[in-house]
Amino acid sequence: MEKDVAVIGVGQSNFVRGYEGSIRELAFEAFREAMKDAGITQKEVDASIFCSAPEYDKQRSPAGVLAEYLGLIPQPTCYVESVCSSSSTGVKMGYSMIKAGLHDIVVVLGFQKMSEITSAESQERMGRGADIQWEAPFGTMMPAYYALYAQAYMEKHGLTHDDMMSVRLKSSTYGATNDRAVYRKSLTPADFDPNNPNTKLPNPVAWPLRQGDCCANADGSSCIILANAKKAKTFSKKPVWILGIGAASEAVNMASRPDFAKGLSVGYAAAAQAYKMAGITTKDLKVAEVHDCFTIAEIMAYEGLGFAPMGEGKQLIREKATYKNGKIPVNVDGGLLSKGHPIGATGGSQIRTIVLQLRGEAGPMQVAGEPDIGLVHNVGGVGLYGNVTIFGR
């Protein structure tokens, strides 16, 4: 495994519902933290990459505006988009620029102010989340798409609603310890009881998915600062290296998808590439962040990443193998389900968590045993895009 490109700084805003500021101010929160973490000034930054899902932005071409506010002009800047996986795609682009020798230090900033638009505008955009020519005319939304996978998977592999609830309960256990998360309440099975008048979590959204199976919109930003080996050694006492990168895409239209009971193909494809590049296997991993936009997505991710054979992901949550003291701790920062999902910022937030884990600086979320290798699994759309990135000390 090569150690050519490192993360030398990480930052993240609080993830909130309704950020009290503009997108440039939101972006600055993650940027400030990452720059202080790296111990550099704007003079050392050679280029910046901004990542978001543009349908939520009022600002056209945000890269220039944000680069100016962050003090990153006249350096080159650009914008990268792959919906929910935008910022891990941005990190892949930054890695490539550094590896090609174009730049020494690159800032990758993911942001999303989903409350930038009204809830009616948001509803209108949600209807155009996938193929607008052939599928949106039926009235599709994200939860319904993941529900198609959940239905097929549950029927084929015996996954239960209680299993999916267990994913959310795990998430909430760790979300309660993450000071950047939107939802910090530790949940119990009573919160999923349809006879409990004090909870909305059992309510169907797109059956078989309930409200408690779905992550929520949020506003937030994340920032990852990448450097080549020379600069990493100059500026960082604890560089965290990018050891492997995998990325894949899949047909947007459900009519062109392979077997729904097999989960998302991009998870498998991106993982295989990343493991190969890093020269490791799943057994070498000590901690992972996976894209749990819905509870079913976390179960499918276990299998795509090789933590369990196809159809057996449920065993990991039943045996608590993905808890902090389990075989492979997953989403011990609360995941998307507890942190909230500010689309363009999510990948960077996952990467920040893994970097802090590998540096031993994750505070109450820290996995024991000084983890040395961690993985980030970040999916865009309904498995439309998939990125797997492996990090090591």
Next chain:
Amino acid sequence: MGFEKFGRKSFTAVTKTAKFVDFLAEGKVEGTVCKDCGAKFFPPRADCAKCFSKDMTWFEMPKKGKLETFTTAYYAPFGFEADPPYTMGVVDFGDGLKLFARIAKAIKPEDLKAGMDVTIKPLKYEDDQLSFEISKA
């Protein structure tokens, strides 16, 4: 023009595959097939992804398929607010042909099962929008 007639609500007015809507009006659900290499596509395409040909023609989708998966939506996006709950699903016809659509209201969601035999029927809404739905075989 013409494609704005497709579905409960269309987001696309102009496409080279707009004839799809004319077929719906005739009671037929059609995909496209490449005249040069024979590759079949649904949803329809104006260009062959296999051999790059633009010489495409139409074929009628099979009548019999198996329901692969389904979901009942309790919330709808803007423009569809009057519809929930509604059920949608994917039908597998074999030979790599699948289709996504709503499932007829006449079928209760609790009676749906993966693998069950289903068919496809064209559909006209009260506002003259044209679509198709999955119904009992």
